[in-house]
Amino acid sequence: MTEQVQGRRVALVTGAARRVGACIARRLHADGYDVALHARRSLDELGAVARELDAARPGSTHTLVADLDDAGAPQALVDGVLARFGRLDALVNNASTFHRTPVGSITLADWDGLFASNARAPLFLAQAAADALRTGRGAIVNIVDIYAERPLPGFSVYCMAKAALGAMTLALARELAPDVRVNGVAPGAVLWPENGDDYARRDELVARTPLARTGSPEDIAGAVAWLLHDAPFVTGQILRIDGGRSLAI
Template identity: 50%
Template sequence: MPANTPVALITGSAHRLGARTAQLLHEQGWNLVLHYRSRDKQAKNLAEAMNQQRENSTIALQADLSEMADIKRLGQEATAHWGRLDALVNNASVFYPNPTTQVTEGDWNSIMHTNLKAPFFLLQACLPALRESTGSVVNLIDIYSEKPLAEHPLYCASKAGLAALTRSWAKDLAPEVRVNGVSPGAILWPEGDAAVNTDYQNKILAKTPLNRTGTPDDIARTIVFLLTDAPFITGQIVAVDGGRSLNI
């Protein structure tokens, strides 16, 4: 394996947007560290498929991003495997409704730890390697970070915090490390009840000027662009939402 092959760590990359981003980066010649929490089979199957395409190009690492010890271990193992790290994509996220009157400390910890605490301390663990490679970070934000979704106060707060970290890091870590964000709109419907709630889906589409959902490729291509083809872009959060943020 060439010593100069770039390496990316993508959290939550066993399925959905994280998996598609990993596939596109792999197609461009990157080595991948696929993080997963509980989707062991999906992550290992994806890694195996990539390694069949290009030998020893992908590993899958398990970590619970609500646990500090796991966060630190993930950062250490990801940077040690190939001796470098060129990109960190903070994609893993927890999303579910929790009205203010019903929020528990467990809800707070589940959402805030995964969506906000983990990206912070994972970057901290990976920062020496990212600085050495003059690497790049992309955080997955959400349009609800600016215009909140009812009955999701913790989720909205966690994503607003990640948006603030994105801009703060862009200042703090320059010039060695670039930091940007991607803010998806309607790409894949949430898993669970909303996935089959056509009224919910129609309301979302009615506020989307392009009047359709996007695709995982729309997000993945934007992430790959920010990592590979945008050397003078930092501190930006790109809305990939079909114009929905204009009307929300």
């Protein structure tokens, strides 16, 4: 086991190779955490983020590759973090699968895949991490979605899975208290889906957002960082980081 630097906190971020997950990892690292970075397929990007952060503080990162659809992946990830760093203070359940499931075309594979990544894996990661988090009076942040409360047409299974993640956030906040705080962040329009090129709809969405702009990954990362280490009396909350978008849905 690698010797742990005294007092340095450790965070596990799933889906940390790209987009919002990479931004969260960078923010927590800048805040002094050692970071365990998980990815499933984006291995080149994962390595690049790890090298970037290690260059800033040598020995401060660890990469983990796993498919969260696999039943054994959550325990293996937590075991890998503890083997490398000897502790775990923060879990950020960011990894997610997102695709359309119009009613009439929904399959069992859609259901299983969307629930596996968005609800089942976060639950079993939290369960696997609970003892280590209790030891350090740590915290969990789940990345939910404003559409968990106000479903997006054509994406019913995704919205249902994120709603389950929201319910899990509240349930674990009660069950893991007082030693572990559990909260969520519900982003609005932050990064447009990479396969989404409906610019007219994007402009319409922005026009209906009270702050009249999309958010940034840094907005989400800042909320996660606040919940993890600057909000010691906050648990069981899901923060909407959406520029007011949920007011206009």
